[in-house]
Amino acid sequence: MSNMNGLHILMVMIILVVQYEAFLFNGMFKCPPSTLRAHYLAQFFFSPGYPMGYPSGMDCQWVIEAPPGHQVEIVFVEVLTESCCDIIELRDGNSSSSGLLATYRGNVTESIYVSSFGSIFVRFKTDESYEDNGFAAEYRIATTHSENCTENLEAQEEGKLLKSPGWPVHYENNLHCTWTIKAPADKSVAVTFQEMDTESCCDYVLVRYGNSMNSKVYELGGAIGPQIQPQYISTGGILQVVFRSDSTTIRRGFSAVYKAVERKQKVIKIEKEKCGGRFVVPQHGHGTFTTPRYPMKHANDLKCVWILMAPSKVKIMLWFTSVSTEACCDFIKIRDGDKPTSRKLGVLSGKNIMFSYYVSSSNKLRVDFESDISTASRGFRAVFERLHDSSKEACGGVRRALKNRRKYISSPNWPSSPDSPRCEWTISAPIGYSVLFQVIGFHTNRFRDQILFYDGNSRSPFATMDGKSVASRYISSTNALIIVFKPDFTTTEGGFRAYFRAIPKRQSLPQSISSVSPATVP
The missing domain is CATH 2.60.120.290 (Spermadhesin, CUB domain)
Structure with a gap:
């Protein structure tokens, strides 16, 4: 990078920091408008101050609405908040009393949700202490495929099979299926999931005790059974099962059994494993x-x-x-x-x-x-x-980050010490995207082993990871990220394990923030 380019970036950083401090001093960081209208074209919204940091003591609320007859799809591209105390709440409806879909805090990878109705409620509440980057999310009208998988079912004492479309081979992309199961008078509906195999990040099943926005909601996903078979029993006479898939990876789906049971059995047997x-x-x-x-x-x-x-x-x-x-x-x-x-x-x-x-x-x-x-x-x-054979891992090379799939990488011989003095990887993403590098395992000499992160063609690393580091996630500001691992061979164990993928470039106000290299992300 030339001296002029380096000076330009430094000036931009100084201007942004000054603007940021002025905004805080003058109290100009306010919550955005509370109602957002979803269109087929994706739109972004951010926590106040993103990505330079949100103020403390906030309570922001958004309602995202789709046109009648449509659902809202929301994608959290990045979440970086104080893990103990600053919380994002996502509800399946238009108010704080709607069924809870999810809560986010700390460092969260990309998550996707689709509303059951025409709106999603988002709340971001922070305490009076530590602040972090905040969040970036996009929303749009959900494009779903629901033919032949939305039904009204009657539960009887004899169990009946409920399965995702295509089970046990695979389901389709962009599914939005809703099964509303009704029990006879004075009885409840019991659903037992026998097996489940969904894309853990993005495809999921919701179990709703009722059929309204304010009904209690539970979420399942990933791999279940046959050893574990979660059972849900409605508190009333109606239970709803919702299955959604995104536009990327497909898996086998799920198989469940539903039946009518005595209302006195309404206590939930298993909701989620709380401990173990x-x-x-x-x-x-x-x-x-x-x-x-x-x-x-x-x-x-x-x-x-x-x-x-x-x-x-x-x-x-x-x-x-x-x-x-x-x-x-x-x-x-x-x-x-x-x-x-x-x-x-x-x-x-x-x-x-x-x-x-x-x-x-x-x-x-x-x-x-x-x-x-x-x-x-x-x-x-x-x-x-x-367990995989990490001795075959290359010491460096060129990798391509994909938009819809994680790729894994590790130092040679992980978790033992590599046998090379220096390894360098270049990871590139499509134009308009950044590279996200998430470390999931890290074991090095506290003072001598290092991982250096370079943004594009920069000669200076924007972050360094060593045995003293607590950071685990790094994001390039360009579409290229260079990782250099330098072990010192004083121990027999060491190295790292990570995954990477392409994510949309950070967007914020002012837009020129995209030209500044990001700091290390805690």
Whole structure:
């Protein structure tokens, strides 16, 4: 980059910072208009001040409306908020009392939702302390395909099969299916999901206790069963099942059984695994699980069990990216199998244990967490995937980021130390897009190993990751990102595991922010 270009970017950054401080000083950061009209052409909206940071003490509310007879599709392109206290709330309707679809906080990857009716309610509330970048989202009229998959069904005492279109082969893109199931008088509807296989990021099933905007809503997605079979029992005589798919990856779908049960059985048997659970290790990509409320403090007197399962002869790799427990009394136990008597691989306890990994000898792993009745801590975050041969990973190269699919990358020999002194990757995205690089595993010498991030043809890195770093997500401001990994070979373990994809370039007011290299994202 020439000196003139570098000076230009520096001047732009100074101007933006001055404008930002002036806006804060004069109280000019206000919530945008509360009502947004969706069209077929996607439109963006942002948290106030995005991406330079939102003010504290805000309570912003938006209602996004589609024309009569249409639904709203909303895509959160980026969410970066204070994980404990600044929350985005998404509801399936036009008010704060509509059924809850999702809540976002912290660092969230791209998420897509489609309303059941003609509107979506969004609320962004912040506390009086720490601020972060905020969020960027786009909205439009949903383009869905609902022929032959919207029905009114009658529940009887004998169970009947309910399945997604195309099950068990695959469903179509852009589906919006709604099944409204009605039970006889004084009875409830029970739905048990036998199996489910959907795109975990973007395709999902909603279970609604009723058929109105204010009915209680539960969400399912990813892989379920046959070992776990969640059951939902309506509190009244109507239960609604909604299935939505986006325009990208397709999977097998779901199979469920519905029937009428006595109203006295209205207590929900299983809604979501609040503490522990069983997970099928995905064929491609990774999965995660955490202690309840992470990264906030978990409850006392917990006994949680997580079982990880893969196909026969497939081994599982599990690692902990963060551990903070009461050293004397709260313990994480990792076992090589799914039984409480399986061989113990390790025990973790204490604070600031930043990275620890384990590999199964079979296709099952078990994690137990027990806390006592005294001091509570943040707990842990764990990541798992199928074991792959990382010795075949290239030390650098050219990669292409795709808009609709994650690609994975790791340092050679991950999680052991690489055998090369320097690795360099160039990742490019389509014109008009940036490269998102999400680190999901990182283990290096605290002071000597480094990962450097360069924006396009810049000669200076815009971010550096080492053993002291807490950042895990990096976004280029151009359509090219260069990653340089420099190990020092003083330890036998180290390296990184990450995925990347193309995302729409950051957009904000003023528009010239897109020419400034982003800071490290916490």
